[in-house]
Amino acid sequence: GAGVSQTPSNKVTEKGKYVELRCDPISGHTALYWYRQSLGQGPEFLIYFQGTGAADDSGLPNDRFFAVRPEGSVSTLKIQRTERGDSAVYLCASSIGTGPSNEQFFGPGTRLTVL
Amino acid sequence: QQQVKQSPQSLIVQKGGISIINCAYENTAFDYFPWYQQFPGKGPALLIAIRPDVSEKKEGRFTISFNKSAKQFSLHIMDSQPGDSATYFCAATNRVSGGSYIPTFGRGTSLIVHP
Numbered sequence: 001g002a003g004v005s006q007t008p009s010n011k012v013t014e015k016g017k018y019v020e021l022r023c024d025p026i027s028g029h030t031a032l033y034w035y036r037q038s039l040g041q042g043p044e045f046l047i048y049f050q051g052t053g054a055a056d057d058s059g060l061p062n063d064r065f066f067a068v069r070p071e072g073s074v075s076t077l078k079i080q081r082t083e084r085g086d087s088a089v090y091l092c093a094s095s096i097g098t099g100p101s102n103e104q105f106f107g108p109g110t111r112l113t114v115l
Numbered sequence: 116q117q118q119v120k121q122s123p124q125s126l127i128v129q130k131g132g133i134s135i136i137n138c139a140y141e142n143t144a145f146d147y148f149p150w151y152q153q154f155p156g157k158g159p160a161l162l163i164a165i166r167p168d169v170s171e172k173k174e175g176r177f178t179i180s181f182n183k184s185a186k187q188f189s190l191h192i193m194d195s196q197p198g199d200s201a202t203y204f205c206a207a208t209n210r211v212s213g214g215s216y217i218p219t220f221g222r223g224t225s226l227i228v229h230p
Contacts, residue, residue, distance in 0.1 A: 042220025
């Protein structure tokens with residue numbers, strides 16, 4: 001079956017530009033998560049959605065970062081006025097539930113490079 | 116401040132050997148401890164996980180040992196195989212304000228198993 005997909009797989013942009021990263025979760029998964037993984041580090045939580053609403057956005061580093069999930073399926077992470085420090089792999093994950101043992105299934109990530 | 120400390124950063128093992136990765140945490144609110152395996156260009160995938168009321172969990176060649184009083188846990192890979200070569204992340208989860216359980220990841224261990 002189809003797993004979590006993310007597009008684009010790679011994105012190169014210039015400092016100050018706006019980017020959108022897309023995540024298609026596994027069908028039927030109500031919870032969707034965004035993480036950021038810097039080189040040589042583990043993923044860091046950014047935001048998660050339960051259905052259409054952002055249930056917790058405490059991991060977003062600043063107000064340049066925003067995410068939406070308007071129909072409770074596909075999600076888009078939006079980054080305004082990109083900075084070189086935003087360069088990282090952005091991972092999306094989805095799960096069928098939100099309990100501690102509900103497995104989060106990760107996509108392959110979008111590698112963002114800000115020049 | 117790193118909430119989950121993982122060591123070693125890298126590990127080289129001969130085929131058939133035992134790979135051991137250690138993690139330690141400080142936050143006693145953590146209540147579930149998964150391990151993830153990540154191959155290059157892929158997202159992390161859940162390998163095995165343990166609840167804090169259990170001291171050991173074994174699944175095939177993979178065993179988690181958990182010491183609640185010491186706030187330490189470790190992953191043992193028995194009979195290590197070249198196909199096990201990957202980056203391994205320990206994690207500790209706690210419930211966030213939105214109700215979901217979010218993992219805090221260690222920095223990862225790059226495992227290479229020589230044939």
